[in-house]
Amino acid sequence: MATFVDVLHAIEAIRSRSPRTVVGVSGFGGAGKSTLARRLVEAVPGSARVRGDDFVRPTLAGERSADWSAVERSRLRRDVVDPFRAGRPGTFRRYDWVSGALRAPEPLPDADVLVVDAVGIFHPDLDGLLDLRVWVDVDLDLATERGKARDRRAGKDHARLWDEVWVPNERDFADRFHPREAADLQYVP
Numbered sequence: 001m002a003t004f005v006d007v008l009h010a011i012e013a014i015r016s017r018s019p020r021t022v023v024g025v026s027g028f029g030g031a032g033k034s035t036l037a038r039r040l041v042e043a044v045p046g047s048a049r050v051r052g053d054d055f056v057r058p059t060l061a062g063e064r065s066a067d068w069s070a071v072e073r074s075r076l077r078r079d080v081v082d083p084f085r086a087g088r089p090g091t092f093r094r095y096d097w098v099s100g101a102l103r104a105p106e107p108l109p110d111a112d113v114l115v116v117d118a119v120g121i122f123h124p125d126l127d128g129l130l131d132l133r134v135w136v137d138v139d140l141d142l143a144t145e146r147g148k149a150r151d152r153r154a155g156k157d158h159a160r161l162w163d164e165v166w167v168p169n170e171r172d173f174a175d176r177f178h179p180r181e182a183a184d185l186q187y188v189p
Contacts, residue, residue, distance in 0.1 A: 002185040004039065007134055010185060011044055011113060014131045020085055022129060025117040026179055027136030028170050029162075030147025032189045036136055037117035048109030050080055052118020054094035064165055066172040068120025076116070081129050084114050119170070122179035135183035140170055 002010075014021045025037050034051070041049045052071060060070035075092075083090035091105035122133055138146070144167055151158045158166075173179065180186060 001137065002134070002187045004036075004043075004187070007036075007040065007132075007185060007187055008043055010132055011040070015113065018131065019112065020087060021113045021131045022081055022085060023113060023115045023132045023134065024121050024126070024130035025115060025134045025136065026119060026121050026183070027138060028140050028143035028147075029119055029166050030143040030145070030150060031136040031138035032143075032146075033117040033119075033136050036134070036187060036189065037115045040115050044113050044115075046111055047113035047115055048111035049115045049117065050076075050092075050109070051094075052076075052116065052121065053097070054092075055118065056095060058095070058097065058100065062161055062165055064172075065169050066176055067123065068169055068173050071118055071120040071123075073121065073123060073125040076118075076121075077126060077129060080108060080114070081116070081126070084108055084111075085129065120173060122182045123177055132185070133183045135180045135186045137180065137186040137188050140167065140174075 011021060011023060023040065025033050025040070027033050037049050041047045055072045055076045056070050057072055063070070079090065079092040090108045092108060093102040093105050096103045121130070122135070144162055148159060148162055
């Protein structure tokens with residue numbers, strides 16, 4: 001199990017060998033991916049975060065899928081990770097959950113370390129693109145409990161989606177792709 005300091009040391013080791021570093025943070029919904037990603041960006045100079053929620057197709061977010069097909073990994077790769085790794089300027093469009101459409105293009109973050117947090121990113125579509133894969137190691141039941149509580153605090157009742165779609169999607173994805181084992185580090189918050 002890795003501590004926060006272990007994750008920081010791993011990032012620094014990669015940075016010493018590469019001018020641009022992509023850190024993928026994944027875990028079950030409610031595990032604490034966003035919390036870890038925000039902490040990393042605060043602690044690592046020259047880093048920026050791209051939220052996985054900006055690359056989710058809401059029309060598919062409520063559907064069963066064995067590979068988290070709602071996550072637009074190809075768009076994330078094409079518009080963010082590939083140009084970032086190449087050091088090319090580029091733009092990407094975040095998904096606006098209020099309007100239900102992609103926002104206007106914005107420039108890629110000016111950073112040396114890019115932290116991407118999302119479910120479903122330890123997937124063959126992104127093989128070889130993440131320099132460090134960090135799994136937020138929280139049991140699915142506890143992560144689900146936390147996610148439901150977070151949603152309730154935000155005034156959202158997603159209990160049915162959690163129970164009927166997201167938890168089964170998580171189980172299917174874990175059984176098919178073994179994201180915990182694919183990670184370089186298992187971080188326990």
